[in-house]
Each structure stands twice: as structure tokens, then as C-alpha cells.
Amino acid sequence: xxxxxxxxxxxxxxxxxxxxxxxxxxxxxxxxxxxxxxxxxxxxxxxxxxxxxxxxxxxxx
Numbered sequence: 001x002x003x004x005x006x007x008x009x010x011x012x013x014x015x016x017x018x019x020x021x022x023x024x025x026x027x028x029x030x031x032x033x034x035x036x037x038x039x040x041x042x043x044x045x046x047x048x049x050x051x052x053x054x055x056x057x058x059x060x061x
Contacts, residue, residue, distance in 0.1 A: 012041040016042060018055045027046065032045045
């Protein structure tokens, strides 16, 4: 039985929904981009620190 929110596909989809694309561009290098394009998930490509950076709320000026 799969528990919602703990399936790797669910986690990856949730992460993609929360990502600030500009921050993602700042975190990913060409190799990471290639890995994503080849089918790896964001969970495979990003480490915990990167995930925290790309999901942090936008700073207001």
C-alpha cells in the first residue's frame, strides 16, 4: 500500500510545484540539468541544502 506523500513520484511532484524556477536555475549546473532531462527526479539531483534553497519563500524587498 502506498501512503500519499511518501511515494517518490509524489514527493518529486510536490517539490516541482513548490520550486521557484529562478532559484532552481541558480542551483543547477549543466550536468544536473542533463540528469533531469534524462529522466532523473529532482530528489535524485538536488541535495537537502539545495532543496531548502529552492523552496524557501521569496524575500520581499
